[in-house]
Amino acid sequence: MASFATALRCRECHREFPLDPIYVCDFCFGPLEIVYDYEAMRKAVSREKIERGPLSVWRYADLLPCDQDPAVDIQAGFTPLVKAERLGEELGLRHLYLKNDCTNPTWSFKDRVVTVAASKAREFNFEALACASTGNLANSVSAHAAHAGMDAFVFIPSDLEQGKVIGSAVYEPTLVAVDGSYDDVNRLCSELAGKYNWGFVNVNVRPYYAEGSKTLGFEVAEQLGWRAPDHCVVPMASGSLYVKIWKGLQELAKLWLIDSVHTKMSGAQAAGCSPIVTAWEAGTLNVRPVRPRTIAKSLAIGNPADGYYALQVMAESGGSGVAVSDDEVVAGIQLLARTEGIFAETAGGVVISGLKRLAEAGRVGRDEVVVAFITGAGLKTQEAVSEALTPPLRIQPTIAAFEQALGGRPVAGSAGPGT
Amino acid sequence: MSKQRVKFTFPQELITIPIIYELGKQFSLITNIRRADVTEDRGWVVLELDGEMEEIERGLDWVAAKGVRVDPVQGDIVEG
Numbered sequence: 001m002a003s004f005a006t007a008l009r010c011r012e013c014h015r016e017f018p019l020d021p022i023y024v025c026d027f028c029f030g031p032l033e034i035v036y037d038y039e040a041m042r043k044a045v046s047r048e049k050i051e052r053g054p055l056s057v058w059r060y061a062d063l064l065p066c067d068q069d070p071a072v073d074i075q076a077g078f079t080p081l082v083k084a085e086r087l088g089e090e091l092g093l094r095h096l097y098l099k100n101d102c103t104n105p106t107w108s109f110k111d112r113v114v115t116v117a118a119s120k121a122r123e124f125n126f127e128a129l130a131c132a133s134t135g136n137l138a139n140s141v142s143a144h145a146a147h148a149g150m151d152a153f154v155f156i157p158s159d160l161e162q163g164k165v166i167g168s169a170v171y172e173p174t175l176v177a178v179d180g181s182y183d184d185v186n187r188l189c190s191e192l193a194g195k196y197n198w199g200f201v202n203v204n205v206r207p208y209y210a211e212g213s214k215t216l217g218f219e220v221a222e223q224l225g226w227r228a229p230d231h232c233v234v235p236m237a238s239g240s241l242y243v244k245i246w247k248g249l250q251e252l253a254k255l256w257l258i259d260s261v262h263t264k265m266s267g268a269q270a271a272g273c274s275p276i277v278t279a280w281e282a283g284t285l286n287v288r289p290v291r292p293r294t295i296a297k298s299l300a301i302g303n304p305a306d307g308y309y310a311l312q313v314m315a316e317s318g319g320s321g322v323a324v325s326d327d328e329v330v331a332g333i334q335l336l337a338r339t340e341g342i343f344a345e346t347a348g349g350v351v352i353s354g355l356k357r358l359a360e361a362g363r364v365g366r367d368e369v370v371v372a373f374i375t376g377a378g379l380k381t382q383e384a385v386s387e388a389l390t391p392p393l394r395i396q397p398t399i400a401a402f403e404q405a406l407g408g409r410p411v412a413g414s415a416g417p418g419t
Numbered sequence: 420m421s422k423q424r425v426k427f428t429f430p431q432e433l434i435t436i437p438i439i440y441e442l443g444k445q446f447s448l449i450t451n452i453r454r455a456d457v458t459e460d461r462g463w464v465v466l467e468l469d470g471e472m473e474e475i476e477r478g479l480d481w482v483a484a485k486g487v488r489v490d491p492v493q494g495d496i497v498e499g
Contacts, residue, residue, distance in 0.1 A: 012454065023493060024424070024492055024493060027453070028453050028454050028465075029424055029453045029454060029465045029467075029492045030454065031493070110498075131498070132496045132497040132498070133497060133498050133499065134497060134498070134499050135499055136498075136499050137498045137499065155497075157497070182497065185497055186490070186491065186495055186496050186497050187489075187491065189496040189497060190491035190493070190496050193496070202496065202498055203493060203496060206493070237498065237499055238494060238495065238498065286456065286461060286463075288428070288461070289428055289488055289490065297499055298499025299499060300499065301494070301495045301497075301498065301499075302495060303488075303490050303494045303495045304494060304495070305493055305494030305495065306494075307494075347499070
């Protein structure tokens with residue numbers, strides 16, 4: 001199969017380049033993105049064809065930039081879209097949905113971008129995949145490389161929690177713990193990407209990698225019965241996911257698969273690392289880099305590559321930016337778990353608390369079809385909530401001890417069996 | 420000789436200082452600005468440095484010590 005991608009184009013000066021493993025414009029150093037032949041794509045795709053496709057992101061293969069089949073595929077995507085009745089009631093929203101990306105193979109949305117990046121890296125004949133990550137991306141790159149039989153070089157900060165290290169190490173990549181500040185690690189990895197001929201997923205393969213996030217927009221529209229939601233609430237780190245969900249919805253409209261897109265795009269960040277929201281609140285497109293200080297480490301990108309473009313989408317779509325404290329992050333995780341039975345990582349807590357704030361401020365309407373994006377599972381960041389949880393009741397193995405421990409609290413079913 | 424692409428972000432108090440000129444002069448680097456946005460209270464410049472690798476590294480350390488934030492042109496590489 002040949003994709004409908006035709007070129008790479010600079011987002012700043014609009015110069016075009018061949019579809020190579022490159023990521024910045026040689027002329028102005030602006031970022032590159034994929035150009036597609038939408039006329040030809042429109043003739044090839046239909047709702048029916050997509051619906052007959054695999055239950056993964058690859059049902060949208062015609063809308064992705066990969067040329068070869070089979071792709072490097074560990075079944076990323078086509079995750080549940082859950083109608084959130086109880087959470088909706090709590091927040092005063094009648095049509096709230098949760099896109100639950102916790103159910104991906106390595107428990108985060110990163111599998112969507114890495115399956116595309118790994119597939120493209122193999123097309124480019126790279127023998128190794130690489131990334132620098134504090135968790136989710138490292139897990140996903142390690143797993144995809146293992147599945148593809150590629151070498152993997154995964155760079156992590158040396159103070160990373162053990163749980164996140166194991167989530168990568170089990171796939172047996174070359175796992176490198178780097179001493180130094182965040183900026184040191186960032187600079188080293190940028191230099192490594194320039195020195196070694198690897199498929200560095202978010203550097204030289206970035207234009208392809210980022211396209212995987214569009215599938216979240218595609219899936220939500222398909223799962224809503226081929227329509228765009230009225231409002232999306234998305235976690236923002238680099239801003240790429242947020243921008244690409246919007247792009248995904250726009251592409252479906254361009255291909256006549258859905259009607260026009262009226263979706264408001266709102267973005268949520270943790271207050272300890274909120275350069276995009278800070279710029280939005282100041283009414284500027286100039287994103288000032290910050291030094292991250294938040295428990296939401298999967299969103300801790302102080303110098304977001306797509307911050308400028310995220311702000312453009314926010315303005316164009318009429319959405320809002322919202323930043324929440326670390327205490328609200330924990331409360332958001334607990335609220336989601338208590339009302340919907342979904343245990344999200346800290347980014348999910350940012351989204352739920354951000355949504356709560358937006359609803360309270362009237363920025364999300366009671367009758368809107370709202371989709372909140374839950375991008376990673378809570379088992380990865382247990383330490384964030386462990387202290388806030390109620391410890392188990394510890395008792396001797398007798399009914400009397402159990403009832404004493406309950407302390408007179410009303411108990412469901414206490415009238416006995418069959419009543 | 421080596422080349423490195425970087426982004427400098429200037430705090431307000433350094434905007435009027437000719438740091439890029441001094442960088443080129445003190446460390447024998449060719450500085451080639453490709454994109455920039457500078458106003459009276461803020462500024463960033465994306466540029467390429469051309470010179471000996473050791474001098475590029477010394478020069479970037481000097482710029483950072485002045486209070487300018489130095490980043491790779493593609494933003495943060497380390498993702499969650």
